[in-house]
Amino acid sequence: MTFSQVIRSKPILSAYAILTFCAILLSQIPLFNYLGYEFSAVIGLIGGVTAGFSTIALVRKELSFEREPNPETFIPTVCKVIGASLLTLAFGTFFFDYDLDGLADIFVANGHIEEEIARVQPKVQYAEPPLLFRNLGKKKFENVTAAMGAAFNRPMVARGAAYGDFDRDGDLDALVTTNSGPAHLFRNDGGNQKNWLSVRTVGIRANRDGIGAVVRIESASGKQWSMVRSGSSYCSESDHALTFGLGADKMVSSLEIEWPGGAKQRLTNIAVNQGIVVEQGKGIVSQWKPAK
Ligand SMILES: [Ca+2]
Numbered sequence: 001m002t003f004s005q006v007i008r009s010k011p012i013l014s015a016y017a018i019l020t021f022c023a024i025l026l027s028q029i030p031l032f033n034y035l036g037y038e039f040s041a042v043i044g045l046i047g048g049v050t051a052g053f054s055t056i057a058l059v060r061k062e063l064s065f066e067r068e069p070n071p072e073t074f075i076p077t078v079c080k081v082i083g084a085s086l087l088t089l090a091f092g093t094f095f096f097d098y099d100l101d102g103l104a105d106i107f108v109a110n111g112h113i114e115e116e117i118a119r120v121q122p123k124v125q126y127a128e129p130p131l132l133f134r135n136l137g138k139k140k141f142e143n144v145t146a147a148m149g150a151a152f153n154r155p156m157v158a159r160g161a162a163y164g165d166f167d168r169d170g171d172l173d174a175l176v177t178t179n180s181g182p183a184h185l186f187r188n189d190g191g192n193q194k195n196w197l198s199v200r201t202v203g204i205r206a207n208r209d210g211i212g213a214v215v216r217i218e219s220a221s222g223k224q225w226s227m228v229r230s231g232s233s234y235c236s237e238s239d240h241a242l243t244f245g246l247g248a249d250k251m252v253s254s255l256e257i258e259w260p261g262g263a264k265q266r267l268t269n270i271a272v273n274q275g276i277v278v279e280q281g282k283g284i285v286s287q288w289k290p291a292k
């Protein structure tokens with residue numbers, strides 16, 4: 001399983017690349033930002049001058065969204081991640097289940113703010129490769145960056161980072177923007193070997209993206225939940241659709257959506273390896289499957 005670079009934009013495009021990426025995925029401009037956007041942006045900016053701290057804060061914040069919150073998860077997780085990222089400066093950071101095993105993995109885009117940093121700190125570089133931590137379960141993460149291919153391991157002065165299944169094959173791909181440089185689109189090759197379900201929410205009235213909706217699913221191996229949100233990572237916005245990795249599970253027995261305002265909607269026995277669009281109060285209004 002590797003990440004292949006499929007697009008390297010001209011530098012002039014990089015400032016708009018994240019928005020373009022989202023526009024392709026969403027085909028509409030988000031209506032408003034979830035409260036977490038401001039929090040993440042502030043944390044990201046702090047991280048720009050305080051190496052490692054942004055990763056701590058974002059990991060802590062994102063853990064609160066993934067699976068069952070557990071205070072005991074925080075310190076062991078952060079220690080593992082910080083150890084591997086001690087010499088890099090993190091900007092874009094997010095959780096995504098790149099191998100669809102049901103455990104949220106961590107992507108970190110890196111790049112220093114000082115071009116000449118290596119002159120005073122020889123072990124630290126201006127351009128740095130991203131980092132990918134695979135969630136092994138039981139509070140353990142493994143740094144799998146080196147196995148993700150040569151393109152993925154190339155140093156960049158990275159800033160924004162977003163995810164989305166741009167080629168609609170089920171697995172999540174990643175887009176990284178760089179400081180005064182091109183944007184890099186990394187295709188996830190082989191990440192779709194396990195089962196998955198993509199859920200896009202459509203709210204009624206003003207909140208048509210369903211921002212703030214909490215989606216809880218249950219399958220043979222357990223429960224997962226996530227929240228539909230807009231801005232996250234650093235100066236970026238990922239796909240609003242929620243991708244749940246399901247491992248070998250062949251069915252989602254229950255899917256419950258708690259819409260902003262408190263209304264709840266429940267669906268049962270949903271087939272895996274497809275994307276569904278659920279409209280508030282109606283149910284599944286459209287579905288898609290990867291081209292074979
Ligand atoms: Ca995973």
Ligand SMILES: [Ca+2]
Pocket residue numbers: 164165166167168169170171172173188
């Ligand atoms: Ca994909």
Ligand SMILES: [Ca+2]
Pocket residue numbers: 169171187188189190191192
């Ligand atoms: Ca793929």
